Amino acid sequence: MKTSQADFLETIAKKSDGAELRGDYTNMTANYVVNQNWANYTEEEHALWRKLYQRQSELLPGRACKEFIESLNALDVSGGIPDFEATSAVLEKTTGWRIVAVPGLIPELDFFTHLANRRFPVTVWLRTPEEADYLVEPDVFHDYFGHVPLLFNPIFANHIQEYGKGGLKAMDLGGLDELARLYWYTIEFGLIQSPEGLRVYGAGILSSGSELVYCLQPSKSRHIALDVERCMRTLYKFDSFQETYFVIRDFQQLFDDTAPDFTPMYERIKKQAPLPANSLLKGEVELLCP
């Protein structure tokens, strides 16, 4: 059932603080796509992008996974807010993905439909200087800097498309909450093993000045191997550092472990209480001891 635009905007606006959505949702085409209007960005916005980019880039060595760093460097977008069409031209030749410009958060149906068709929604507006460290809705810096580089990795790119297809199925199976937890703990806040130790691949961490440092320091937070069903039972926090970080061996594991049909898993999970964000179950091993 397609969420009408009015229902969607009202639903999202009723979010925790009831704040209105930031974006301009008036001139949309199918599936909430808008024009990026790259020429409309101001010099101040490009300067803020450069500042955010510089701050994050200095933190990447020794923290971000190498695939992310190599792709980001190849994109060469330190000089200002990127033109999505220019990136899509290169991205499409590499993994068949394109960027679609969106006003901000969009309904799940539209979001999953884009992912299932190798289109990644990227918000067109940039945060204000006062929001340099934290903002409620994803902006172009989070979506582009955090998510776009790994779309150049073939295995990760295949996973995101399967995730989109899974999302469309989950809507009919009532598995949206469980799938959102999986997305949160992998694509947004996931860690990966490397010969040099744990590294970050989650966009929410990679685009955050503070959590990128925090998440690899021994702390009260858990660092445990990803088990998909256990992850989909685990509640998450969206306004503080994660209390649990799930770690994958490599992107192939992420693709393989999320390939099966989730229907029986959703049924099992719904019979159990969700797990608090800081749980540690019997037999689970901490991968980064405080």
Ligand code: HBI
């Ligand atoms: N919309 N633009 C945008 N970006 C997202 O990351 C996003 C979204 N809508 C819904 C959503 N994410 C989450 O509910 C996913 O779990 C689907």
Ligand code: FE
């Ligand atoms: Fe995101």
